[in-house]
Amino acid sequence: MTLTELRYIVAVAKEKQFCKAAKACYVSQPTLSLGIKKLEEELGVVLFERKHQELVITPIGQKIVAQAERALKEVKTIKELAQLDHDPLSEPLKLGAIHTVGPYLFPDLLPVVKDCAPQLPLLHPSLVPIKPNSSRSTSNKVWRGSQRNSISSPLIWV
Numbered sequence: 001m002t003l004t005e006l007r008y009i010v011a012v013a014k015e016k017q018f019c020k021a022a023k024a025c026y027v028s029q030p031t032l033s034l035g036i037k038k039l040e041e042e043l044g045v046v047l048f049e050r051k052h053q054e055l056v057i058t059p060i061g062q063k064i065v066a067q068a069e070r071a072l073k074e075v076k077t078i079k080e081l082a083q084l085d086h087d088p089l090s091e092p093l094k095l096g097a098i099h100t101v102g103p104y105l106f107p108d109l110l111p112v113v114k115d116c117a118p119q120l121p122l123l124h125p126s127l128v129p130i131k132p133n134s135s136r137s138t139s140n141k142v143w144r145g146s147q148r149n150s151i152s153s154p155l156i157w158v
Contacts, residue, residue, distance in 0.1 A: 003075060005039040006068040008032050009047055013065040016055050 011021035012032070022032040040047055047061035057065065097105050113120065 001039060001042055002035075003072065005035045006072055008035045009039065009061075009065055010068050010072060012036065012048060012055070013057055013061075018055070 008021065008025060008027075011024045012018060015021040015024060018033060019029050022029040025032060027035075036047065043064070045060050045064070046058055047064060049056040049058060096102075
C-alpha cells in the first residue's frame with residue numbers, strides 16, 4: 001500500500017469517475033485503475049463497483065476512503081512539521097540584555113526584527129538584572145539560556 005494508491009482512491013471517491021480522478025492525480029486513467037486494482041488485491045476487498053456508466057463505492061470502500069483521507073491529512077501535517085524545522089525563523093526568539101541596556105536596545109531593535117521576519121514569534125524580552133561584581137555563575141546562566149534561538153547582550157559585567 002502506498003500513499004499514491006491512497007491518493008488515487010480518495011480522488012476516485014471525490015470525482016465519482018476514473019477519468020476525472022486520473023486528471024486530478026495527473027496520471028493516465030490506466031495508471032490510476034492499475035493502482036486501485038493493486039490496492040484492492042492487497043487488501044482483499046472491492047472498493048468500487050463499476051456498473052456501466054455508474055461508479056459505486058462499496059460500504060468497506062467508504063470506510064477505507066475515510067481512513068485514507070485521515071492518513072493523507074496526517075502525512076500533510078508531518079510534512080508541515082518537517083518544513084518548520086527547516087525554517088530557523090519558525091521558533092520563538094528570546095532576547096535578553098542587562099537592565100541598563102535593555103530599555104534602550106529593545107524599543108529600536110524589536111520593530112526592525114518584526115519587519116525583517118514577520119513570521120518569527122517574538123517573546124517578551126527577559127531583562128536579567130546583572131550588576132557589577134555579579135557572580136560568574138549568574139553570567140554563565142545567562143549565556144547558557146541564550147544558546148538556542150536567542151540573543152543576549154554581551155555587555156555583562158563580571
